[in-house]
Amino acid sequence: MFDSYLALRDTRMTSRNGTVDFSSWGDGVSRWRRVADDLRSRIAEGDISEIVPPETVLAARYGVNRHTVRRAIASLSDEGILKAERGKGTFVHRRPRRVLYPIGARTRFSENMVRQSLEPAGRIVRSALVPADDAISARLKCAVGAPLHRLDRLSVADRVPMSRSTSWFSAERFPDIIEAYAETGSITEALRRSGLSDYRRAETRITAERVSADDAELLSCAPDAIILTSRAVDVDPEGQPIQFVCTRFLADRVELMFG
Amino acid sequence: MFDSYLALRDTRMTSRNGTVDFSSWGDGVSRWRRVADDLRSRIAEGDISEIVPPETVLAARYGVNRHTVRRAIASLSDEGILKAERGKGTFVHRRPRRVLYPIGARTRFSENMVRQSLEPAGRIVRSALVPADDAISARLKCAVGAPLHRLDRLSVADRVPMSRSTSWFSAERFPDIIEAYAETGSITEALRRSGLSDYRRAETRITAERVSADDAELLSCAPDAIILTSRAVDVDPEGQPIQFVCTRFLADRVELMFG
DNA sequence: ACCTATTTGTGCGTATGTATT
DNA sequence: CAATACATACGCACAAATAGG
Numbered sequence: 157m158f159d160s161y162l163a164l165r166d167t168r169m170t171s172r173n174g175t176v177d178f179s180s181w182g183d184g185v186s187r188w189r190r191v192a193d194d195l196r197s198r199i200a201e202g203d204i205s206e207i208v209p210p211e212t213v214l215a216a217r218y219g220v221n222r223h224t225v226r227r228a229i230a231s232l233s234d235e236g237i238l239k240a241e242r243g244k245g246t247f248v249h250r251r252p253r254r255v256l257y258p259i260g261a262r263t264r265f266s267e268n269m270v271r272q273s274l275e276p277a278g279r280i281v282r283s284a285l286v287p288a289d290d291a292i293s294a295r296l297k298c299a300v301g302a303p304l305h306r307l308d309r310l311s312v313a314d315r316v317p318m319s320r321s322t323s324w325f326s327a328e329r330f331p332d333i334i335e336a337y338a339e340t341g342s343i344t345e346a347l348r349r350s351g352l353s354d355y356r357r358a359e360t361r362i363t364a365e366r367v368s369a370d371d372a373e374l375l376s377c378a379p380d381a382i383i384l385t386s387r388a389v390d391v392d393p394e395g396q397p398i399q400f401v402c403t404r405f406l407a408d409r410v411e412l413m414f415g
Numbered sequence: 416m417f418d419s420y421l422a423l424r425d426t427r428m429t430s431r432n433g434t435v436d437f438s439s440w441g442d443g444v445s446r447w448r449r450v451a452d453d454l455r456s457r458i459a460e461g462d463i464s465e466i467v468p469p470e471t472v473l474a475a476r477y478g479v480n481r482h483t484v485r486r487a488i489a490s491l492s493d494e495g496i497l498k499a500e501r502g503k504g505t506f507v508h509r510r511p512r513r514v515l516y517p518i519g520a521r522t523r524f525s526e527n528m529v530r531q532s533l534e535p536a537g538r539i540v541r542s543a544l545v546p547a548d549d550a551i552s553a554r555l556k557c558a559v560g561a562p563l564h565r566l567d568r569l570s571v572a573d574r575v576p577m578s579r580s581t582s583w584f585s586a587e588r589f590p591d592i593i594e595a596y597a598e599t600g601s602i603t604e605a606l607r608r609s610g611l612s613d614y615r616r617a618e619t620r621i622t623a624e625r626v627s628a629d630d631a632e633l634l635s636c637a638p639d640a641i642i643l644t645s646r647a648v649d650v651d652p653e654g655q656p657i658q659f660v661c662t663r664f665l666a667d668r669v670e671l672m673f674g
Numbered sequence: 675a676c677c678t679a680t681t682t683g684t685g686c687g688t689a690t691g692t693a694t695t
Numbered sequence: 696c697a698a699t700a701c702a703t704a705c706g707c708a709c710a711a712a713t714a715g716g
Contacts, residue, residue, distance in 0.1 A: 184444060184490070185445075185639050186445075186691095186703060186704085187704070188704085189444065190628075196624075196625070197624050198627060221704060224703085224704060226682085227703090240681095240682065242682045242711065243680080243714080244712080245680090254622060261674070357674060358674060359674045361672050362670065363666055363670045365456050365641060366452050366453075366641065367456075382641050383623070384623050384643075407622055407623035411621065412622070413619070413621075414518070414620075414621070414673045443703090480694055482693070483692090676716105679715090680713080681712085684708100684711095685710100686708090688704100689704085690702100690705100691701100691702080692700100693702100694699080
């Protein structure tokens, strides 16, 4: 399992396009940080049980100095994942489980949260009237340039930020959607007030990437946190798209469930 | 959009448990790398169109020196995302799209790939006979300690590594599953040889995290790459669990699609 | 009580990498 | 390109707590 850790050595040994010579460069991530990241993911996967191997052993396995391992452990201790005890060893502090977020044809954020006894909340970060660009017009099946309400939200459960989302609605079909959401705090309810009693999720696409700087600030997470990005289309009972929504979930706080 | 980038400043100003003082420490990620990461994600989200703002403007916006921005741009150029042209500006080189990976009740890896004209392949990384632990016995509805075949695979499309996966099967019900997979290179076919003509996906749970060191080596990706982790249960027509599979997709090479 | 091996905690000197001026 | 300040990584040595014989 721990046989080798060659990945700590620089992988970028050659430069391709000749403009800049990368051969002597690192990749911008320090060794202690890589050790910390790897330990974190091993702990998350249950690959390291309750007691962490001694610093000297880890140092040998990762091919780094013991100080470097110590700094990685210190960082993880600061995150609350590890607890080092002098003379005894270093122990794993089991993380609170991720919030389970079921996604189906009729999943609603608020209902999910209350089902897990979490208090849901959301606040409007920004809203604007914008023209449809290529990508969004294709998803919403509207003309390029058609007027859309863009709604930027921050979703919170039990006072902990969970996700940032950006939604687009047809401004012609739902002229007052922003006001309705501002009053009710619920997309489902805002759509109902606009005359749409039911809708369903047609498609959900999932990717993951690093958080952007302004999302990081709003989500109050580390600047290099990982987000699960969901791009989804909701449709009315006739199959007409009514919402395109891009949600950025904090990956270490949620787990998406399908099926 | 670019109003502030406070996140570049260290957020870790206080230490909680008193063992180590973090106040003078960096967070292990260099500034040029953070600028590069943020630019990359903005480009991916379409937030930066075709032409990148001038270096001096970026330096001011990120609150860093122009040298630092130049290094970030050089790094992205090396990745093939940007192309700087003297006297003209810096331009975005649109990335090849992520491979779309539909997940449904009857999704099969090979079929997905050929549908996108990619040549699928897989190789066995490791296999072993292991006892079921708590987590897996719950998913497979078997006794703790029951004998399971554990199969570690690497999936490849057009010679590019796409995912690493670990599957567990009941060794009692599918005694020859490993050999069958080794011969056919297909889970579907291997199960058919074991007498199971049909199965379906019952549940898929998605999270994201940093790649572990040994996965990074096999996937030949950066040591700090992001992976989409899918934990799923497949069941036979009677609803009996037959496979628990944990797949680690490289997040920048795939997009998962549900519904 | 003693000794020993193991493990974490600490200090210091040096070299290299990073970021700014 | 040079000078500067700071962060990172290493090597060595030793102190302090723990556990077992």
